[in-house]
Amino acid sequence: MSRIICFGNAKGGCGKTTSTCLVSNALSQEPFNFDVTVVDSDNQKSIVKARNFDLEDFSGVLPYDVLNYNIPTLQAKIKTLDKKNDFLFIDVAGKLDIDMDVEQQEISKVLAYADFLFVPFLAGSFNLDATLDYLKFALEVQEQRANSPRPLQILGFVNRFRIRSKMNRHLMREVDEIRRMTKIPFMKNNLNDYALFAETDTVTSFFKEDASGNDQINFVIWLKEFIKITTGK
Ligand SMILES: Nc1ncnc2c1ncn2[C@@H]1O[C@H](COP(=O)(O)OP(=O)(O)OP(=O)(O)O)[C@@H](O)[C@H]1O
Numbered sequence: 001m002s003r004i005i006c007f008g009n010a011k012g013g014c015g016k017t018t019s020t021c022l023v024s025n026a027l028s029q030e031p032f033n034f035d036v037t038v039v040d041s042d043n044q045k046s047i048v049k050a051r052n053f054d055l056e057d058f059s060g061v062l063p064y065d066v067l068n069y070n071i072p073t074l075q076a077k078i079k080t081l082d083k084k085n086d087f088l089f090i091d092v093a094g095k096l097d098i099d100m101d102v103e104q105q106e107i108s109k110v111l112a113y114a115d116f117l118f119v120p121f122l123a124g125s126f127n128l129d130a131t132l133d134y135l136k137f138a139l140e141v142q143e144q145r146a147n148s149p150r151p152l153q154i155l156g157f158v159n160r161f162r163i164r165s166k167m168n169r170h171l172m173r174e175v176d177e178i179r180r181m182t183k184i185p186f187m188k189n190n191l192n193d194y195a196l197f198a199e200t201d202t203v204t205s206f207f208k209e210d211a212s213g214n215d216q217i218n219f220v221i222w223l224k225e226f227i228k229i230t231t232g233k
Pocket residue numbers: 011012013014015016017018019042044046093094159160161191192193194195197198199
């Protein structure tokens with residue numbers, strides 16, 4: 001059985017796709033070697049495009065499959081995918097259609113399967129409202145699945161954190177507000193704003209036990225917390 005994981009937020013550009021690739025690249029290779037599949041169900045097809053690019057550059061065996069599935073195809077294949085992987089990541093558009101009920105939203109059809117929803121949160125104007133709107137909706141899905149054998153766990157984390165930013169006090173207040181209003185837990189560790197992360201492809205793992213650069217150290221610490229949350233180990 002897989003752990004089925006989505007990174008989601010209605011706020012565009014908060015790092016859903018980047019986080020999906022960072023984590024998939026690392027978990028599918030040494031020292032973890034998990035069976036990973038990534039389904040790209042977002043119309044932007046960011047991961048499919050990145051993988052096509054990588055196919056030209058890398059001659060070796062790619063560490064995981066990237067599947068270009070729309071929602072109906074995902075629905076048809078989900079059982080098989082769930083059986084054959086350790087981790088299944090689904091990249092899906094975060095935008096909510098304000099005229100639709102929770103059940104009709106595209107993202108609901110994906111969150112119906114997810115074991116974990118990680119919500120990247122960015123410092124900056126207009127992010128709080130978009131995140132709260134999204135969480136309100138995600139909490140409804142969570143509520144609907146509360147008594148199912150596989151309930152949905154929702155966690156936030158701060159992405160693109162800047163260590164010496166003047167915004168940080170404000171950011172921490174916003175995180176507190178999200179936690180107070182939604183009761184969702186946040187990861188203890190942030191993913192920082194590093195050029196290395198912006199350069200991620202669909203192949204290269206940034207996990208190294210003996211990492212020395214600040215960027216890799218940040219990723220190792222953050223990923224270890226991610227693994228602890230999703231596997232209990
Ligand atoms: N931790 C990070 N450090 C540096 N750059 C980052 C980080 N996270 C995301 N980015 C950059 O921010 C931009 C948006 O990220 P990404 O495409 O992953 O967001 P998204 O939530 O998937 O966006 P969309 O809503 O368009 O799907 C990209 O240019 C990416 O490289």
